[in-house]
Amino acid sequence: MEKFTEDGQECQRWRLGASIFTACLERGARLMRWELELPTGRRQVIYWPETTDWENFATIRGGNPVLFPFMGRNYAAGEKFCWLDLDGEKRPMPQHGWACQGKFVIEDSGADFVTVRFAPDATAQASYPYHYDFRVRYDFRELGLRCEFSLTNHEARSIPWCAGHHFYFGLPWHPGLGREDYRIVVPAKKFWRHSAEGKLVAVKDGAKETTFADPALADLIHTRLTENRVVFGPKSGEEDVTIRIGEEPIPDTWTTVVTWTPDRESPFYCVEPWMGPPNSSEHKNGLRWVGPAQTETFVVEVALD
Secondary structure (H helix, E strand, O other), X not given: OEXXXXXXXXXXXXXXXXXXXXXXXXXXOEEEEEEEEEOOEEEEEEOOOOOOOHHHHHHOOOOEOEEEOEOOOOEEOOEEOEEEOOOOOEEEOOOOEOHHHOEEEEEEEOOOEEEEEEEOOXXXXXXXXXXXXXXXXXXXXXXXXXXXXXXEEOOOOOEEEEOEEOOEEEOOOOOOOOHHHEEEEOOEEEEEEEOOOOOEEEEOOOOOEEEOOOHHHOOEEEEEEOOOEEEEEEOOOOOOXXXXXXXXXXXXXOOEEEEEOOOOOOOEEEEEEEOOOOOHHHHOOOOEEEOOOOEEEEEEEEEEO
């Protein structure tokens, strides 16, 4: 692991073959970039903007924000950005949780891996008021990466979580091509939108295979995956990016993929593997429980095929 400073921030870098991984792990466990050194120049597989607002780090549109303990918008009795804890007490919960804006401590690192532990501040601890350890481990490879979330429960009762990733993938990555030239295959059987009131609304405008130019793809929630592989890339079938979710061939029913972009001109498209759909703390779909003295993991791999 190489340490360096960028814009006055402590960062880390790993080089494996043609891949360069850059991170700011002590702030949100954020993987910032994954770049490939090619004869034609550098390609950003995972996108990071040239200009960033480090004062509002959690809102930077780039890298891989870590979403924990819950992702998306949470509601409690209709009140946005709240949740009901184990005792029925209403507590604040910002969009995508606290980890993406929180402090992490580097526990272990090497030439091709790093493990960090979340160090919640008083506000985050009051919002998710349990004794736990949440860790993020990245294993870097020449043409891919593996990320493991682990939650260890130090309480005498089970605690809930429903975490996820928010990968910003650079798109398009060939000069002269547009979003319509790239296909995406998400093996889902059910599609949803998240209403302004926090409800999951089933829709029929989703498709297993489409292009990134499809307006129905934006802000779409995919569930009931028939396999654990999401694939996208040029229509030629070359240079695919493959996301593998979990370690079982067929994920749980409520394992979720969210596809999102703010507008048609953005230089990225987010393909986000989540443990469950948004607002899981209320509707319970996809919500997971970690028993006393137990550890549960969520594994995602991204590779170039």
